Amino acid sequence: MQDRSQILQEVQINCLKLGRVPHEFRNDREVVLAAVGQDGFALQYASNELQNDREIVLTAVSQNGYALEYASNELQNDREVILAAIKQYEDALKDASNESRNNREVVLAAVNQNGAALYYALNELRNDREVVLAAVNQNGCVLEYASNELKNDRGIVLAAVTQNCKMLGYIPQIFWGDVDLVLKVARIHSENDITPYILNFNVFNKPEFVREAIYLPNIMTSKIVKCRVLSKYLPLPAVLDLLFVLI
Numbered sequence: 463m464q465d466r467s468q469i470l471q472e473v474q475i476n477c478l479k480l481g482r483v484p485h486e487f488r489n490d491r492e493v494v495l496a497a498v499g500q501d502g503f504a505l506q507y508a509s510n511e512l513q514n515d516r517e518i519v520l521t522a523v524s525q526n527g528y529a530l531e532y533a534s535n536e537l538q539n540d541r542e543v544i545l546a547a548i549k550q551y552e553d554a555l556k557d558a559s560n561e562s563r564n565n566r567e568v569v570l571a572a573v574n575q576n577g578a579a580l581y582y583a584l585n586e587l588r589n590d591r592e593v594v595l596a597a598v599n600q601n602g603c604v605l606e607y608a609s610n611e612l613k614n615d616r617g618i619v620l621a622a623v624t625q626n627c628k629m630l631g632y633i634p635q636i637f638w639g640d641v642d643l644v645l646k647v648a649r650i651h652s653e654n655d656i657t658p659y660i661l662n663f664n665v666f667n668k669p670e671f672v673r674e675a676i677y678l679p680n681i682m683t684s685k686i687v688k689c690r691v692l693s694k695y696l697p698l699p700a701v702l703d704l705l706f707v708l709i
Contacts, residue, residue: 470496474496477497480508505518506532513534516543519534523547526550527546535559538557538562541567541568552572564587580608595621599625603626613633631660638662639664639668640665645671648678657681
């Protein structure tokens, strides 16, 4: 039979050895605590009883957020445990209970760390403006996980496209004529050509857009392309005048 002190020493060096010791040591609080302190992932080898031990689980998820997956159902619903896991592992919300995924404080903490965590939030919180705004400010791509109502919220959309200009290609058509929104994004993302994302927009026939767009380096980057695109929306004399100005 293996000596307890030897096992304790071994798991402090290599936590994965907890998976190869007799069951009695997987239920030994001191041995398991030493293992998860070295790597929280070792929680998977702990006995069911110790996977429900709050101190052990908190130690595990604080060291390795992935360990939340191996916590008991009860502790996957513990706010402090989940928040500790989220601080260490951005996607920890996926292993939380449904109740926690519908907990506003927990979800807010998660999306502030990683906007993509909005995917794991329950529907009620996908319709919470503060939660969704925090998520798209962190990752504009998660606009797709917002409720239909908030996908049509200008403030939310502006935050999403400001964070990631490529999201211009996915915003609702009600914003395709929003000159102010498109120009704001163009100014902020001055090093990115946003033309491919707005070709279907109906801003090109609006003088207030054209007047500024022709001088922006990231809308129709080539002067010839500027004239070609705008010729679809402007009469020929106006295009010729524009070509004269640009050249």
